[in-house]
Amino acid sequence: MAQPTQSQVHLDAILTNISVAYIQNEANFIAGRVFPTVQVEKQSDKYYVYTKNDWFRDEMQVRPDGTESAGSGYGLSTASYSADVWGLHKDIGDQTRKNADNPLNMDRDAVQFLTQRGLLRREIQWVTDYFTTSVWGTDKTGGANGGGGDFTYWSDYTNSDPIEDIEAGKETVLGRTGFLPNTLVLGYQAFRKLKFHPDIKDNFKYTSAENITGPMMASFFEVQNVYVAKAIKATNTEGETAAYSFTHGKNAWLGYVNPTPGLLAPSAGYVFSWTGVSGNMGAEAGISRFRMDHLKADRIEIEMAWDNKVVATDLGYFFSGCVA
DSSP states (O other), X not given: OOOOOHHHHOOOOOOSSOOOOOOOOGGGOOXXXXXXXXEESSSEEEEEEEOXXXXXXXXXXXXXXXXXXXXXXXXXXXEEEEOEEEEEEEEEEHHHHHHOOTXXXXXXXXXXXXXXXXXXXXXXXXHHHHSSSSSSSEEEEEEXXXXXXXXXOTTOTTTXXXXXXXXXXXXXXXXXXXXXXXXXXXXXXXXXXXXTOHHHHTTTXXXXXXXXXXXXXXXXXXXXXXXXXXXXXXXXXXXXXXXEEESSTXXXXXXOOOSSOOTTOOOSEEEEEXXXXXXXXXXXXXXEEEEEGGGTEEEEEEEEEXXXXXXXXXXXXXXXXXXX
């Protein structure tokens, strides 16, 4: 007996209450949170730098009656920033727009897509400028126990001593600058091994049964902030087999960050963000939409402009390859 088939009584349609896009949580990105952002009206400019050593020498002398006091002074120089403009666009063709099914919103999706790409570019540039060797006053490299590194991999739970490694870093920065590090940045792979390290877990066994979090680690190491970088990036080009990696690798950074940028305020780094890309509206990114008549398309474009500036190398301490 003939009966209608499933394909005859139902035609597959697009669901309007669900779609799938791999949009990383903004909390995964730390580039905009570690160093203070200084919003600037000009794309490039200068700022003053006081000579560090002049502020640490003891030159006061006993002043006999009727004589002049000992004299001193400080040197002054300038440094500059230059904010490169980064941009990316996505075109929406008229035919595509007119034929798009619900729940697609071409403009919304383009803005979300470009914003994600902007966050990723800023994160990768942050790693290039800050989270690598030969940038800071001290570099330490992890290695196997007994040789091959300045400290033992934190993933070696038997032989490593991450508490001493970080305390040594704090002492080094304090001893050179007078400022105690207040910030620790961890690549996710380093954080994952560190939070399960027996030496650290042992300090929480009587106070918490929960997994060790970033804020708990901050309290333990006596720093104001611990940032865990969780962003990932595609390492392939378009058309190649998809491949992914963590943006920050297996590294860590320790240093002093001034929470309030201002005059006479040292900090390991500042991010100079040019507001001109947003029409001087105070935003770190500018998103515009304009017509491309020759393409019969609308263009959605994002622009961001910043300069990741290492202000004081001696206020930073870098751990390269913390885990195997």
